Amino acid sequence: MSDLYPVPEGFAAQANVGKADYERDYAESVRDPNAFWARAAQRLEWMTPPTRIRDVSYDRGDFRIRWFADGELNASVNCLDRHLATRGDKTALVFEPDDPAAEPRHVTYRELHARVCRLANALRSLGVGKGDRVTIYLPMIVEAAVAMLACARIGAVHTVVFGGFSANSIADRVRDSGSKLVITADEGLRGGKKVPLKANVDAALKLPGTTSVETVLVVRHTGGAVDMQMPRDRWYDAVVDGQPDSCEPERMNAEDPLFILYTSGSTGKPKGVLHTTGGYLLYAAYTHWAVFDLKEDDVYWCTADVGWVTGHSYIVYGPLANGATALMFEGVPSYPDASRFWQVVDRHKVTIFYTAPTAIRALMRDGDEPVKRTSRASLRLLGSVGEPINPEAWRWYHEVVGDSRCPIVDTWWQTETGGILITPLPGAIDAKPGSATLPFFGVRPAIVDAAGNIQEGACEGNLVLLDSWPGQMRTVYGDDQRFFDTYFSTYPGMYFTGDGARRDEDGYYWITGRVDDVINVSGHRIGTAEVESALVLHPKVAEAAVVGFPHDVKGQGIYAYVTLVAGETESDELLKELVAHVRKEIGPIASPDFLQWAPGLPKTRSGKIMRRILRKIAENAPDQLGDTSTLADPSVVDSLVKNRQGA
Ligand code: PRX
Numbered sequence: 001m002s003d004l005y006p007v008p009e010g011f012a013a014q015a016n017v018g019k020a021d022y023e024r025d026y027a028e029s030v031r032d033p034n035a036f037w038a039r040a041a042q043r044l045e046w047m048t049p050p051t052r053i054r055d056v057s058y059d060r061g062d063f064r065i066r067w068f069a070d071g072e073l074n075a076s077v078n079c080l081d082r083h084l085a086t087r088g089d090k091t092a093l094v095f096e097p098d099d100p101a102a103e104p105r106h107v108t109y110r111e112l113h114a115r116v117c118r119l120a121n122a123l124r125s126l127g128v129g130k131g132d133r134v135t136i137y138l139p140m141i142v143e144a145a146v147a148m149l150a151c152a153r154i155g156a157v158h159t160v161v162f163g164g165f166s167a168n169s170i171a172d173r174v175r176d177s178g179s180k181l182v183i184t185a186d187e188g189l190r191g192g193k194k195v196p197l198k199a200n201v202d203a204a205l206k207l208p209g210t211t212s213v214e215t216v217l218v219v220r221h222t223g224g225a226v227d228m229q230m231p232r233d234r235w236y237d238a239v240v241d242g243q244p245d246s247c248e249p250e251r252m253n254a255e256d257p258l259f260i261l262y263t264s265g266s267t268g269k270p271k272g273v274l275h276t277t278g279g280y281l282l283y284a285a286y287t288h289w290a291v292f293d294l295k296e297d298d299v300y301w302c303t304a305d306v307g308w309v310t311g312h313s314y315i316v317y318g319p320l321a322n323g324a325t326a327l328m329f330e331g332v333p334s335y336p337d338a339s340r341f342w343q344v345v346d347r348h349k350v351t352i353f354y355t356a357p358t359a360i361r362a363l364m365r366d367g368d369e370p371v372k373r374t375s376r377a378s379l380r381l382l383g384s385v386g387e388p389i390n391p392e393a394w395r396w397y398h399e400v401v402g403d404s405r406c407p408i409v410d411t412w413w414q415t416e417t418g419g420i421l422i423t424p425l426p427g428a429i430d431a432k433p434g435s436a437t438l439p440f441f442g443v444r445p446a447i448v449d450a451a452g453n454i455q456e457g458a459c460e461g462n463l464v465l466l467d468s469w470p471g472q473m474r475t476v477y478g479d480d481q482r483f484f485d486t487y488f489s490t491y492p493g494m495y496f497t498g499d500g501a502r503r504d505e506d507g508y509y510w511i512t513g514r515v516d517d518v519i520n521v522s523g524h525r526i527g528t529a530e531v532e533s534a535l536v537l538h539p540k541v542a543e544a545a546v547v548g549f550p551h552d553v554k555g556q557g558i559y560a561y562v563t564l565v566a567g568e569t570e571s572d573e574l575l576k577e578l579v580a581h582v583r584k585e586i587g588p589i590a591s592p593d594f595l596q597w598a599p600g601l602p603k604t605r606s607g608k609i610m611r612r613i614l615r616k617i618a619e620n621a622p623d624q625l626g627d628t629s630t631l632a633d634p635s636v637v638d639s640l641v642k643n644r645q646g647a
């Protein structure tokens with residue numbers, strides 16, 4: 001078959017997992033998960049090794065997800081202490097600053113251990129202990145990893161908030177988590193532009209419901225001026241520098257929370273996805289080793305931000321648990337020009353490179369020259385994550401970036417899954433551009449029809465998972481019912497992913513995208529309901545409906561239909577004001593690409609907005625509106641079609 005890219009022979013010969021290993025171990029992992037995961041658990045260093053392995057039921061009334069429930073360990077010990085004897089002088093993190101003229105920094109495992117211990121001691125001295133929540137709102141600097149691991153060391157639960165979120169979004173997350181302490185920086189720096197992190201935290205903590213925060217630690221990063229509000233605000237270095245560089249780690253049960261990470265769903269406010277210590281860490285470490293074929297000398301670079309799950313699992317926990325050298329990049333792919341990624345690859349001799357399709361598509365537009373002027377000879381493996389990768393972008397990534405030499409792993413997973421679930425293992429599974437291919441060990445995907453019937457053979461439908469895996473989220477923080485209702489009630493006895501998928505005649509999975517009201521903008525998840533709620537908070541807006549539409553670079557863009565309060569006038573100024581309003585409420589990542597005035601929205605007679613129709617209008621497919629006979633007032637559709645925005 002022409003679109004099959006076989007595993008290169010040379011790669012297969014040296015791979016951590018070969019074809020026969022995959023077939024044998026996958027079969028065992030689903031036949032006897034207890035035996036398989038008991039053996040896998042030996043990858044971690046346990047204070048008390050687990051004897052109970054899998055304890056799971058997806059049934060209502062008997063619902064539970066527990067892995068390694070009698071084991072004890074500490075995640076920071078696994079990521080740091082256990083490497084000191086053999087890898088103390090090895091580089092754990094390479095920091096590549098936003099400004100290419102600034103010096104990169106190398107942090108060894110020994111230094112990282114000391115920095116984590118100092119912050120952990122400082123946090124304890126500030127009254128933070130096991131089970132307390134800590135919000136981290138930092139740029140892509142080493143302190144972000146230090147902060148996460150310091151929390152893990154003392155058993156505090158971190159909740160990282162991406163630096164592109166606004167004060168309101170920080171406040172929502174602080175309120176929901178009840179954080180006691182916030183760690184931030186004076187400013188971030190991205191593409192030469194400053195991001196006012198501390199000012200955003202100040203604004204967030206003025207909002208109601210945020211009084212749980214007693215202390216704000218401020219990293220001096222750019223040196224920009226900030227307001228320090230005493231005694232709440234403390235300079236990070238003033239509190240941390242004098243601390244001892246060893247710190248007794250907390251003994252954590254495998255099922256004790258490690259972190260909360262907020263993510264968007266199809267309804268309401270973002271939910272706090274809760275991951276626990278043992279299963280999450282094992283799953284992140286194991287997948288990182290197998291999927292990225294990790295070797296001792298690799299220089300591994302994942303371009304995600306630590307504010308997303310990809311940064312948690314595949315910049316911090318997975319790589320460091322494996323004793324890898326991981327690169328942290330502060331900047332953006334286009335600064336100072338479209339060659340930056342590849343210059344960084346050459347500068348640090350990166351061997352494994354993991355990025356998102358949106359970045360590949362954006363760089364592709366600038367042509368081959370910015371890539372070709374660099375060597376990239378160090379690269380041996382490429383990865384993709386966050387959204388479906390179109391075959392054209394896959395081929396460009398393979399041929400131009402990887403010089404047709406490097407296998408590509410297209411990794412499908414979610415914030416909820418903690419780690420990669422469907423992916424080629426690069427030495428074992430032949431690739432097809434656009435397909436995430438086959439399940440990882442222990443993962444049992446299936447495709448169901450709308451009624452929940454499992455489909456056999458080649459088919460298309462909704463993607464579910466029939467069994468648990470150690471990295472699975474354990475609950476929505478503070479809302480067990482919402483957890484069950486969101487993921488386990490649509491198809492009883494199965495985890496519903498929210499994604500659609502196709503399976504081909506070789507059993508390969510092709511993820512087709514979200515089937516719920518979540519849109520994926522440049523690999524970032526945004527709920528249409530969130531943007532709608534933000535819009536209707538504006539006093540001049542009566543009603544709003546938001547849908548995704550196909551976007552060449554971002555994958556999906558945001559299209560908003562807005563009905564104004566009676567008596568208000570449509571104007572370009574108001575349009576700009578509404579876009580700015582959404583940026584303020586949620587953050588720049590949620591800015592609508594297009595906003596259309598809608599004197600009326602297409603609704604059923606019972607008042608339900610027919611998004612299917614709005615999606616088709618936004619896509620410029622007015623001939624595919626389908627049945628409009630159930631509309632209360634079909635004439636609104638004609639006017640919306642006529643006034644459609646965009647190309
Ligand atoms: O729709 C799928 C898409 O991203 C969603 C998960 O988003 P998030 O929780 O933010 O995590 C992103 C990073 C893991 C999924 O439901 N998605 C993620 N990876 C892929 C993908 N879609 C297709 N192919 C992928 N490789």
